[in-house]
Amino acid sequence: MSYQREFEKRVNVGIIGVGSHCYRNILPVMNFLPVRIKAVCDINEDLAKLTALQYGCSYYRNSKDMYEKEDIQAVFICVGPQFHPKLVIEALDAGLHVWVEKPIATRAYEVEEMLSHRRDRIVVVGLKKSFMPATQKAIEVVNSPKYGNLRSILGVYHMTIPENGQQELDNKGTPNWLRNGVHPLAFLMAVGGRVSSVTAHTNSFGNGAFIMQFANGAIGNLHMSSGPQPNMENYGVYGDKWQMEINDTKVTLHRGIPFNYSKTTSYIPEGDDSGAVVWNTSNCLATLENKALFTQGFYNETMYFCECVLQGKKPDKGTLEFALDMMKVYEAGLASKGKTIYID
Numbered sequence: 485m486s487y488q489r490e491f492e493k494r495v496n497v498g499i500i501g502v503g504s505h506c507y508r509n510i511l512p513v514m515n516f517l518p519v520r521i522k523a524v525c526d527i528n529e530d531l532a533k534l535t536a537l538q539y540g541c542s543y544y545r546n547s548k549d550m551y552e553k554e555d556i557q558a559v560f561i562c563v564g565p566q567f568h569p570k571l572v573i574e575a576l577d578a579g580l581h582v583w584v585e586k587p588i589a590t591r592a593y594e595v596e597e598m599l600s601h602r603r604d605r606i607v608v609v610g611l612k613k614s615f616m617p618a619t620q621k622a623i624e625v626v627n628s629p630k631y632g633n634l635r636s637i638l639g640v641y642h643m644t645i646p647e648n649g650q651q652e653l654d655n656k657g658t659p660n661w662l663r664n665g666v667h668p669l670a671f672l673m674a675v676g677g678r679v680s681s682v683t684a685h686t687n688s689f690g691n692g693a694f695i696m697q698f699a700n701g702a703i704g705n706l707h708m709s710s711g712p713q714p715n716m717e718n719y720g721v722y723g724d725k726w727q728m729e730i731n732d733t734k735v736t737l738h739r740g741i742p743f744n745y746s747k748t749t750s751y752i753p754e755g756d757d758s759g760a761v762v763w764n765t766s767n768c769l770a771t772l773e774n775k776a777l778f779t780q781g782f783y784n785e786t787m788y789f790c791e792c793v794l795q796g797k798k799p800d801k802g803t804l805e806f807a808l809d810m811m812k813v814y815e816a817g818l819a820s821k822g823k824t825i826y827i828d
């Protein structure tokens with residue numbers, strides 16, 4: 485682990501959209517990345533200027549001007565789903581590598597358009613829940629010979645699907661199902677893989693159950709819950725002989741005990757290869773692993789992008805293809821209304 489000022493090799497970057505989220509999370513995570521911030525760009529010139537002053541870089545109101553005048557290899561784009569497609573394509577056409585925040589777009593076809601402009605450029609989409617350390621552990625367990633055999637996945641997320649799905653699609657809307665639904669979808673699809681069909685059952689409030697059939701035979705259930713924020717998200721991953729629970733930063737792998745119904749007399753057998761393994765953060769030290777930038781996946785997703793750029797490596801996580809699959813599931817969710825929608 486190195487800090488920005490320690491890296492020998494760094495990527496010259498520009499940052500587009502220095503609003504609320506960028507200032508809270510994306511600019512702070514730059515401290516830990518091999519980057520040199522050359523410029524920021526925002527149509528709000530005051531914001532761009534103030535931010536540039538703080539970070540000791542240039543500022544622009546227009547991304548094209550930034551591309552013409554600055555010596556940059558990559559951009560971080562953090563604006564909003566209505567604007568991302570145009571900005572991503574413009575950056576790719578200018579020959580730049582692109583990291584773009586979620587949601588990538590409002591429609592799946594816009595991601596297909598981005599793909600047609602990508603050529604050999606590196607694009608990583610900021611789907612932090614697919615990069616969370618907890619998600620990486622779930623993927624490791626699901627793919628390990630020791631555990632494997634994924635059967636089902638549960639996501640519980642504070643979420644609704646709007647009643648007027650077709651209207652949202654036609655108007656390129658940005659419902660909560662898009663803005664925040666991408667978070668649990670990113671987890672479920674990073675762990676479960678491609679989805680072949682979805683069925684959404686909702687009540688009059690839009691809460692409900694979103695059933696996903698994965699191509700590998702597993703089944704997923706995204707329970708779109710109500711309830712108070714910010715405690716709003718849980719996951720369960722189930723294999724035939726193990727279960728994993730993710731509650732906030734706490735990850736528990738249940739391995740069970742040697743068990744014989746009506747014969748077993750102790751729930752604590754000898755040895756340490758049964759029972760549960762628990763991982764959790766501790767908040768008593770001013771270290772990195774317990775910070776939201778690290779626990780939620782911001783560091784992993786942005787560092788992965790920088791490593792791909794520096795090593796000329798084609799990404800296989802957070803790709804445009806993965807984002808396209810997710811957008812198809814998002815659109816199917818809007819169209820479902822209790823019917824099963826098959827995804828090619």
Ligand SMILES: NC(=O)c1ccc[n+]([C@@H]2O[C@H](COP(=O)([O-])OP(=O)(O)OC[C@H]3O[C@@H](n4cnc5c(N)ncnc54)[C@H](O)[C@@H]3O)[C@@H](O)[C@H]2O)c1
Nearest residue numbers: 501503504505506525526527528562563564565585586587
């Ligand atoms: N991953 C997460 O946890 C998370 C959390 C919050 C927001 N987000 C995402 O971050 C993105 C930004 O959200 P936000 O809350 O910061 O919004 P925001 O409105 O505060 O910031 C967006 C900024 O982009 C600027 N902008 C708009 N059009 C532009 C253009 N063409 N060129 C340059 N700048 C332009 C705006 O002036 C604004 O400052 C959204 O996609 C949102 O979904 C992600």
